[in-house]
Amino acid sequence: MKYVVYLKQIRKKFDKQVVLREINLVVKKGEILGLIGPSGAGKSTVIKTMLGMEKADGGEAFILATTMPNRKILGRIGYMAQSDALYETLSAKANLEFFAKMKGISKEQLTNEITHVARIVDLSTSLNRRVSEYSGGMKRRLSLAIALLGSPELLILDEPTVGIDPALRKKIWQELGILRDAGTSILITTHVMSEAELTDRVALLLHGNIIADDSPQNLEKQYAVESIEEVFLKAEESEELR
Numbered sequence: 001m002k003y004v005v006y007l008k009q010i011r012k013k014f015d016k017q018v019v020l021r022e023i024n025l026v027v028k029k030g031e032i033l034g035l036i037g038p039s040g041a042g043k044s045t046v047i048k049t050m051l052g053m054e055k056a057d058g059g060e061a062f063i064l065a066t067t068m069p070n071r072k073i074l075g076r077i078g079y080m081a082q083s084d085a086l087y088e089t090l091s092a093k094a095n096l097e098f099f100a101k102m103k104g105i106s107k108e109q110l111t112n113e114i115t116h117v118a119r120i121v122d123l124s125t126s127l128n129r130r131v132s133e134y135s136g137g138m139k140r141r142l143s144l145a146i147a148l149l150g151s152p153e154l155l156i157l158d159e160p161t162v163g164i165d166p167a168l169r170k171k172i173w174q175e176l177g178i179l180r181d182a183g184t185s186i187l188i189t190t191h192v193m194s195e196a197e198l199t200d201r202v203a204l205l206l207h208g209n210i211i212a213d214d215s216p217q218n219l220e221k222q223y224a225v226e227s228i229e230e231v232f233l234k235a236e237e238s239e240e241l242r
């Protein structure tokens with residue numbers, strides 16, 4: 001299969017609330033796909049159902065040519081959840097060591113790996129501090145560093161830059177670009193429309209469906225506007241009128 005992620009007619013409801021009507025979505029090798037949509041649209045639910053953390057009510061999900069859910073391939077995926085799952089009483093370094101071991105990173109590689117990911121998120125000088133002393137933004141950065149451990153083939157990042165200041169945000173996007181160019185596939189959700197401009201393709205989730213899916217440039221052309229923010233607003237407007 002040529003797609004790294006292939007979601008086919010995924011449906012999901014919570015009790016009577018239909019969150020995902022029919023999601024068809026792909027992520028190709030070596031691209032950054034931005035999944036955008038208003039708060040509560042179901043972006044996290046798309047991610048959780050594809051990973052098998054929530055059970056889909058219908059449809060199929062394939063990741064790295066494997067039918068999901070499948071625990072065996074989780075080691076090839078770097079997942080950063082929307083809320084940080086960190087060991088607060090341990091140092092950042094101990095957290096990284098723990099997750100590196102879970103990913104099967106060898107003892108010989110451990111120090112290099114931790115130095116590498118800590119540098120990307122600018123935490124090199126705070127690694128020995130306890131996570132409970134970290135700010136919200138530092139915790140997000142640590143979660144991102146954990147997702148980057150082991151150079152996964154697929155990165156799934158749920159709102160990775162919340163609480164991160166503009167300079168570091170820029171640096172992180174540069175790093176994502178480097179990873180993409182090296183062949184990593186990246187699925188990222190964001191509220192920040194200016195970040196959506198930096199992706200290769202934007203999928204717009206609204207009312208349980210993907211209502212637009214194209215490069216930022218093509219979407220701007222299609223909607224005759226100059227930014228993804230305006231695409232988003234126009235798409236929302238025309239959906240309301242339907």
Ligand SMILES: Nc1ncnc2c1ncn2[C@@H]1O[C@H](COP(=O)(O)OP(=O)(O)OP(=O)(O)O)[C@@H](O)[C@H]1O
Nearest residue numbers: 014015019037038039040041042043044045046082
């Ligand atoms: N476990 C759950 N049980 C019941 N309802 C849920 C559950 N998880 C999500 N929902 C509901 O599903 C909808 C979509 O939630 P989801 O977190 O996927 O949205 P989102 O697009 O990621 O939002 P945000 O951008 O605010 O994080 C919301 O209405 C939410 O309340």
